[in-house]
Amino acid sequence: MEPDVSASDAEILEPLRRTTWRFYVLLAGLAAVVGWGVYAYSWQLREGLSVTGLTDRVSWGVYISNFVFFIGISHAGTLISAILRVTRAEWRRPITRMAESITVMAIVVGAGFPLIDLGRPDRLMNVFFYGRLESAILWDFISIFTYLTGSLLYLLLPLIPDLAVVRRSVALGRFRSFLYTRLGGRWTGSAVQKRSLEKSIGLMAVIIIPVAISVHTVVSWIFGMTLRVGWHSAIFGVYFVGGAIFSGIATILIAMAVFRRVYHLEKYITPLHFRNLGALLLVLDLVMIYFTLSEYLTATYGAETRDVAWVRILSTGPYAILFWGMLLGGLVLPAFLLVFRRGIAGIVVAAILVDVAMWMERFLIVVPTMMTPQMAFTWNLYTPTWIEWSITAAAIAGFALLYALFSKLFPIVSIWEIQEQPAPAAEPAATEQEAVA
Amino acid sequence: MSESEEPEEQEMEGSRRRFIRLAVVGVGAAGITTLFSSKLIEAVGFSRGDVRAAAPARRQWVMLIDLKKCDGCRKCTEACNTEHFVPPGQEWITVYEVQDEFGFRYFLPRPCMHCENAPCLKVCPVGATFRREDGVVLVDHRRCIGCRYCMAACPYDVRAFNWSEPPHTPEELAHTYRPEAPWPHRMGVVEKCMFCAHRAEEGELPACVRGCPMDAIYFGDLREDAVSNGREVLRLSETLRRDHGFRLKEELGTEPRVWYLPARRD
Numbered sequence: 001m002e003p004d005v006s007a008s009d010a011e012i013l014e015p016l017r018r019t020t021w022r023f024y025v026l027l028a029g030l031a032a033v034v035g036w037g038v039y040a041y042s043w044q045l046r047e048g049l050s051v052t053g054l055t056d057r058v059s060w061g062v063y064i065s066n067f068v069f070f071i072g073i074s075h076a077g078t079l080i081s082a083i084l085r086v087t088r089a090e091w092r093r094p095i096t097r098m099a100e101s102i103t104v105m106a107i108v109v110g111a112g113f114p115l116i117d118l119g120r121p122d123r124l125m126n127v128f129f130y131g132r133l134e135s136a137i138l139w140d141f142i143s144i145f146t147y148l149t150g151s152l153l154y155l156l157l158p159l160i161p162d163l164a165v166v167r168r169s170v171a172l173g174r175f176r177s178f179l180y181t182r183l184g185g186r187w188t189g190s191a192v193q194k195r196s197l198e199k200s201i202g203l204m205a206v207i208i209i210p211v212a213i214s215v216h217t218v219v220s221w222i223f224g225m226t227l228r229v230g231w232h233s234a235i236f237g238v239y240f241v242g243g244a245i246f247s248g249i250a251t252i253l254i255a256m257a258v259f260r261r262v263y264h265l266e267k268y269i270t271p272l273h274f275r276n277l278g279a280l281l282l283v284l285d286l287v288m289i290y291f292t293l294s295e296y297l298t299a300t301y302g303a304e305t306r307d308v309a310w311v312r313i314l315s316t317g318p319y320a321i322l323f324w325g326m327l328l329g330g331l332v333l334p335a336f337l338l339v340f341r342r343g344i345a346g347i348v349v350a351a352i353l354v355d356v357a358m359w360m361e362r363f364l365i366v367v368p369t370m371m372t373p374q375m376a377f378t379w380n381l382y383t384p385t386w387i388e389w390s391i392t393a394a395a396i397a398g399f400a401l402l403y404a405l406f407s408k409l410f411p412i413v414s415i416w417e418i419q420e421q422p423a424p425a426a427e428p429a430a431t432e433q434e435a436v437a
Numbered sequence: 438m439s440e441s442e443e444p445e446e447q448e449m450e451g452s453r454r455r456f457i458r459l460a461v462v463g464v465g466a467a468g469i470t471t472l473f474s475s476k477l478i479e480a481v482g483f484s485r486g487d488v489r490a491a492a493p494a495r496r497q498w499v500m501l502i503d504l505k506k507c508d509g510c511r512k513c514t515e516a517c518n519t520e521h522f523v524p525p526g527q528e529w530i531t532v533y534e535v536q537d538e539f540g541f542r543y544f545l546p547r548p549c550m551h552c553e554n555a556p557c558l559k560v561c562p563v564g565a566t567f568r569r570e571d572g573v574v575l576v577d578h579r580r581c582i583g584c585r586y587c588m589a590a591c592p593y594d595v596r597a598f599n600w601s602e603p604p605h606t607p608e609e610l611a612h613t614y615r616p617e618a619p620w621p622h623r624m625g626v627v628e629k630c631m632f633c634a635h636r637a638e639e640g641e642l643p644a645c646v647r648g649c650p651m652d653a654i655y656f657g658d659l660r661e662d663a664v665s666n667g668r669e670v671l672r673l674s675e676t677l678r679r680d681h682g683f684r685l686k687e688e689l690g691t692e693p694r695v696w697y698l699p700a701r702r703d
Contacts, residue, residue, distance in 0.1 A: 048624045049583075050601035056527075059585045059598060119583015119598065119625030123563075126582050130563040137562035137586055226590045227556055227689050375547060375594040376533055 012413045015263050016170050019408060030401040037394020040387045041116060049119055051387045057380035058370040062388040063117040065363040066395055069247070070110025071144070071219055072240070072358065076248030077103025077151060078212035079280075081158075082205040091276055093421050094268040097414045098259060099252050100155040105402040106251075107148045109395050114140075116391060136225050139218045147208075147215045154204045157197065160184035161416040176409065216244040223365065229306040230299075230369035239291045246284040247358035253277055253351035255403070257344065259412055268413050271344060278347040281354065282338040289331050310372045313379060319368060322360045330357015496571045497659035497694075498632055500643075501673060501682070502546055504700035506653035509534060509544035516648020520633070522620045524603035529630040530645050531594075543700035546654065548645065549574065549595045549630035550685065550693035557587035557596065565627075567616075572659075572694055573632045575616040581626040588627060592686055593693075596629045632656075642667050659694075 044051050054061050080099030084092035114137075115121055131138050163184035166172075172180070187193060220240035223231035233239075253274065260269040299307040314323045334350035334357075341347070371380045406412075511532050523529055530548040537543070551574045552558075558566045558574060565581035568574050576587075588596040603622040610621050618635035622628065633643035641647075646654045646666055655671060657664030662673050673696070676682065680702055684693045 048599070048601040052600075054600070056588065056597045057594065059588045114584070117584070119585065119627075120581065123580070123582045126563040126565075126580055130565075130580060132562060132564050135560050135562040135586070137560070137584060141562075222586070223589075225560065227592050227691075228589065370589065374592055375531075377535075 009415055009419075011264055011267065012411050012415055013166065013169055015407055016166060016409075016411065023404070023408070026404060027401065030397045030404065033397035034394045034401060037391045037397070040390035040394070044116075044387055044391075045121070049117075051385060053383045053385045053388065055380065055382065058367060058382035060117070060366050060370060061382055062363070062384045062392055063113045065359065065366045066392055067110055067113035067117070068219055068240070068362040068365070069359045070106045070113070070395065070399070071216060072244035072247045072362070073251045073355075074103045074106035074110060074147070074151070074248065075212055075216065075241075075244040076106070076252040077101070077154070078208055079245050079248055080252055080277075081154070082208045082212070085201070085205045086209070089276075090421055091272060093417045094265075094413050095252065095256060095273055095277075096158065096417060097155075097410070097412055098255050099248075100151070100158070101403065101406050101410075101412075102248070102251055102255060103151045104148070104155050105399055105406070107144065107151060108402070109399045111144050111148070112395070136218065136222045140222060143211070143215045143218045147211050150204065150208050150211050154201075154208050156183065157201050157204060158414055158417060159410060160187050160197065161189065162411050162414060163187065164189065165415050166411065179409070212244075213241055216240045223369075228369050228374075229372055230310045230365070233295065235291060235295050239295065242284060242287050242291055243358055243361060246281070246288050247355055249277055249281045249284060250351040250354035250358070253281065253348060254355065257348045257351075259407065263407070263412065265413060268418065274344045274347045275342060278338050278342065278350070281347070281351065282335060285331060285335045285338065285354070289335070292327070292331065306372070310369060313368045313371050314364060317368060317371065317379060318381065319364060323364055323368075326357045326360040326364060329353055330360065495660065496637075498551070498571055498573055498637060499657060499659045499664065499673065500548060500551075500632070500695045501655040501657070501664045501671070501676065501698065502695065503653045503655070503698040504543055504545060505698060505702060506651045507532070507544045507546060507649075507700075508651055510650065512648045512650055513546055513645035513654060516644045517630070520636075520644035521631075522606065522609040522622065524597075524599060524622050524628070527597040527628060529597075529628070537701075541701060545697075546645070547593060547595070547685070548695060549632065550593050550691065550695045551632055553692035553694065554690060556590040556592060556689075556691060560586045560590045562586065569634070571637075573634050573637075575631050575634065576619065576627055576629060577616045578614065578619055578623060578626045578628075583625040583627070585627060592689055592691065596627050598627050599624050 052061065052063075077100040080092055081096040085096070115124060118124065127138070127141060131141070133139075160183070163180045164187045167177070167180050217237040217240065220236040224233060224236035226232060256269050256273060256277075259265055296311060300311050314320070330353055334353050337346050337350040337353075341349075367382055371382065373379065509532055513530050514528050514532060517523060517530050518528070521529065530546055533545045533547060535543055535545050551568075551572055553572065555566070555568060555574050558568055562584060563580055563582055565577045566574065566587055567577065583598070585598055588598060599622060602624040605621060612618065612620055614621060616634075617631065617638065619628065619631060633641070633645075636643055642656050642665065643654075646656045649666070652666040652668050655664035655666045657670075657673065659673065664671050664673050664676075676698070677696055680698045682696045682698055684696055686693075
């Protein structure tokens with residue numbers, strides 16, 4: 001039968017039991033930002049996309065960058081829980097839930113952006129009525145919906161045993177009691193149930209990896225399938241997937257640091273987790289440096305006119321500061337931090353740098369290519385407006401809001417999975433002190 | 438595993454089989470339906486081509502622009518704007534000023550290329566952009582969702598977007614919209630040159646051809662191998678060969694239906 005929740009897991013359930021006033025202040029703050037974004041969007045709905053900085057020449061901008069960025073972030077869950085599960089990396093257990101929930105929320109927020117970018121959102125259903133499989137946008141619709149469905153399943157399955165734990169150990173109101181019963185009420189913890197749960201999770205872990213890879217590959221193909229300089233490149237698929245996993249790891253690291261501190265989870269999320277993920281972040285950092293070098297060297301060495309025009313805009317144009325900032329501050333500096341500052345603080349700083357840089361990278365993929373002249377011989381300029389920034393801020397706040405609410409509804413650390421962990425991966429206390437210092 | 442759980446196990450096994458069988462049949466049916474839905478829809482008569490194939494396939498409309506004659510007055514753009522009530526800020530035929538590597542300056546009017554292998558058409562998620570049998574590439578503004586993928590895909594910067602509600606005139610509003618005569622204009626959709634498909638129906642030359650005081654723009658039929666600027670008729674193939682005709686960005690393989698004659702030639 002189900003093992004009882006030992007007193008030692010009380011910290012995990014604590015956020016579900018008690019909510020401090022600070023949490024409500026945070027909720028109110030995030031909700032205010034989201035509300036402001038909704039107001040900005042209502043403005044856009046009324047006046048049209050003319051309220052953005054977009055023009056006929058630079059017709060995609062911040063919204064599409066956000067789309068690529070958030071879908072990229074969503075790869076956190078896949079990497080941590082699926083790849084690490086398939087390779088039986090046991091240390092993953094305390095962070096799987098955090099990672100899987102990032103995936104679902106980032107897809108929800110990210111998938112909203114192409115819709116915000118639509119000139120005629122009222123005709124969205126035309127995609128179902130008249131959808132053409134020849135269009136990469138259709139590929140995107142299909143793969144993102146598949147990914148969202150798969151990720152929801154993959155989040156829900158390992159939640160089921162924990163819901164039983166929560167129902168037994170936390171005094172519940174009617175809403176939560178209803179929710180947990182609907183989601184996992186028939187869980188008894190019998191051997192048969194456990195076996196099918198393990199099988200299903202194992203199966204989903206294998207299925208979700210190719211689905212996740214396909215998602216970001218297809219996102220890249222939206223750009224890669226055009227005949228535009230800077231987009232029409234075979235490296236795009238892997239470049240996007242690499243960047244996605246890179247920013248996904250960075251995001252999970254930030255989430256770990258926040259939850260560890262706010263919910264006092266130091267016992268579960270140890271320096272070991274930061275170090276292991278930090279090592280993965282470093283590997284992906286090097287992979288990204290390699291991809292970036294390959295891409296720009298190939299473009300500039302042959303010095304085709306169009307390629308040169310594009311690289312010139314990137315490196316000396318109005319967004320040159322983003323370009324150099326991304327390369328030096330977002331790829332090179334984090335690599336140094338991850339090698340020489342292996343404490344939690346150093347790793348988290350590197351993760352923040354990486355996330356900021358990966359947003360800039362997405363922006364630099366979308367915008368400078370459209371600025372590169374195809375017919376006229378002047379740069380097409382683009383300056384995002386307050387509407388675009390407000391909606392972007394609302395998306396980030398919305399993501400945090402969903403995450404905060406999730407952590408109040410469900411245990412943010414998977415209780416049953418850490419209980420079943422074979423060997424304790426506990427760190428000696430000395431290491432922790434050393435790492436913090 | 439204890440004895441008592443055996444039956445439960447078997448029952449689950451059975452229900453799982455049923456489930457898998459159902460899932461396979463379901464996915465298969467969905468797949469086949471998707472694959473053949475366009476064929477089905479056409480067969481039933483809700484043709485996705487609807488009014489679109491109505492143009493006479495005997496014709497293959499083409500344009501020829503003599504850059505030597507063009508003096509950059511932009512009267513073609515004006516005539517086009519008036520003809521189609523083109524929203525302010527848009528040009529369906531743009532006149533670029535170009536300088537070649539020897540410092541020679543000339544003008545390059547650029548309508549839609551009506552590519553045979555149109556990159557814009559390929560990427561449209563809803564089939565709002567379509568190609569008639571006479572080679573004219575049109576946009577159905579009633580279907581366009583405004584994703585602007587076609588704008589990103591067009592190598593000739595042809596397409597324009599209605600970023601806000603265009604100003605209307607009573608005359609424009611009185612007209613009944615159809616893709617061949619695409620006004621009244623509306624917010625949130627992509628617009629472009631439509632080769633004056635509505636004028637071709639009447640046997641008229643496009644507005645830009647009529648509006649050009651230099652008679653630099655010719656319009657005609659590839660099958661007939663003839664183009665006219667309203668004053669003279671040229672044999673297209675012969676003219677192209679004699680005067681070194683070319684197309685823009687030939688290397689992309691888009692197969693434009695607009696040819697140019699060089700600005701500098703004997």
